[in-house]
Amino acid sequence: MRPASGIPCMLMRGGTSKGAYFLAADLPDDADERADLMLRVMGSPDPTQIDGLGGAHPLTSKVAIISPSTEPGIDIDYLFLQIAVDSRQVGTTQTCGNLLAGVGPFAVERGLVAPSASEAAVRIRLMNTGDTAIAVFPVQNGLPMYDGDASIDGVPGSAAAIEIEMTGGSRPLLPTGNVSDMVGGHRATLIDNGMPTALVAADELGIVGDESPADLESHSDLAAAVERIRVLAGALMGLGDVSGQTVPKVVLLSPPRLGGAIATRAFIPTRVHTSIGVLMAASVAAGVSIPGAVGESLAVHSDADAILIEHPSGTFPARVSVNTDDLGTWHARSMSLRTARKIFDGTVFPRPHP
Known part of the structure; x- marks a missing residue:
């Protein structure tokens, strides 16, 4: 993988966020090298992110890294990176449930999951937290359907519904053991x-x-x-x-x-x-x-x-x-309805090192 030659990338809206989706195989294995690369891809640090994909706001400065999972009963591993806008911070301690909405469709687009004739049910491990999720969404001719009648507040128009069921990992719901x-x-x-x-x-x-x-x-x-x-x-x-x-x-x-x-x-x-x-x-x-x-x-x-x-x-x-x-x-267990949309699929060219 040679970043100077560009990296395969899909820009997607997931829920009320927007981010760049990558296959892990197309990125460096070293976490520090990967973080530096993603800062340059998104155009950080710069409050306008004028020289990258970022949209000058935390909700539009996000990255999803996807790979086939080796965990039994899981299809896809999803690592989330929060790219700071005006500093060199790359956060890995949280996940993102909005970008999660795009993980299943991205996995189908990249051929990591073979859906049935009309529906995909993608089992996802959230690598940042250890939680698991199942994303269910419609497909047609082997590809995700993005058009539909579902709408969510904070996003104009409508799109295909994505049902996401979340189950917790080993962490307690109340970390201190106290209600307050x-x-x-x-x-x-x-x-x-x-x-x-x-x-x-x-x-x-x-x-x-x-x-x-x-x-x-x-x-x-x-x-x-x-x-x-x-x-x-x-x-x-x-x-x-x-x-x-x-x-x-x-x-x-x-x-x-x-x-x-x-x-x-x-x-x-x-x-x-x-x-x-x-x-x-x-x-x-x-x-x-x-x-x-x-x-x-x-x-x-x-x-x-x-x-x-x-x-x-x-x-x-x-x-x-x-x-x-x-x-x-x-x-606790939770279920949410989200939507997602593929915005572009192509090659991103990171900003060169200064």
Whole structure:
């Protein structure tokens, strides 16, 4: 593989994110060399990412690396890289449930999975976290169908539905074993239903909870308070020093206003999400379903199949079930509907070394 000659790449929208998808075989095996290459592919560090594929926002500066799995019962291994926009950081401590929506279609496009006549069911191992997922989507003539009637808030138009069922790995749903903890003087529920997340009531930080992402990002004191909670939560969750990482996420909760179950504003970790990530939504939904957790008393509970998570662009229907085992430990399973679209398939030429 000679990067100067270009690298096979597919740019895809997955859920409410966009990223570059690669076969692992087309990239360096060495993690540091691979990270340097992906920074140059995406155009980082540069706040505009003008010299690469990145879109100058964390939601559009993502990479999915795909390979056939050697794990029994699994088809595909998926490694996610969060490429920082204006620094040389490449995050591997979290996964991305939005780009996950494109993993199955990409695997079929690249011939790694042979679908049935009308449907593909791709079993995926999320290498960053150890979780597993099954993505089910329609196919035609052996290739994914991208056109369809499914729509998700935060994405214009409609596309083919992709059903994703997530099952947890070996990590506990509540990493500290507590329904809530005091973190930096604020009550927080520390939860990991696919994404390490700290749930905090919005009014604890002096906001209403319906502010726009731009408004929230303009308050430096709020950003400092959120980052303090995030770093302290990371230590409590067993993640170590997370000051240079992208997890855990902090999600501020408030009463719903759009007919949903709970309103959210998610920090990722410094920018505010224009909607909400799939696995953040799954973590929020699981959290507000646990008696005594932060947000449980703010949420409007119903017998509906999905918990509607309100976010700046609309609502996200999170289908989550929680239960306790004989030892009183909480567990969760989640199902989500996403869409994805192939934007281009070709060769990307990384920025040369300075």
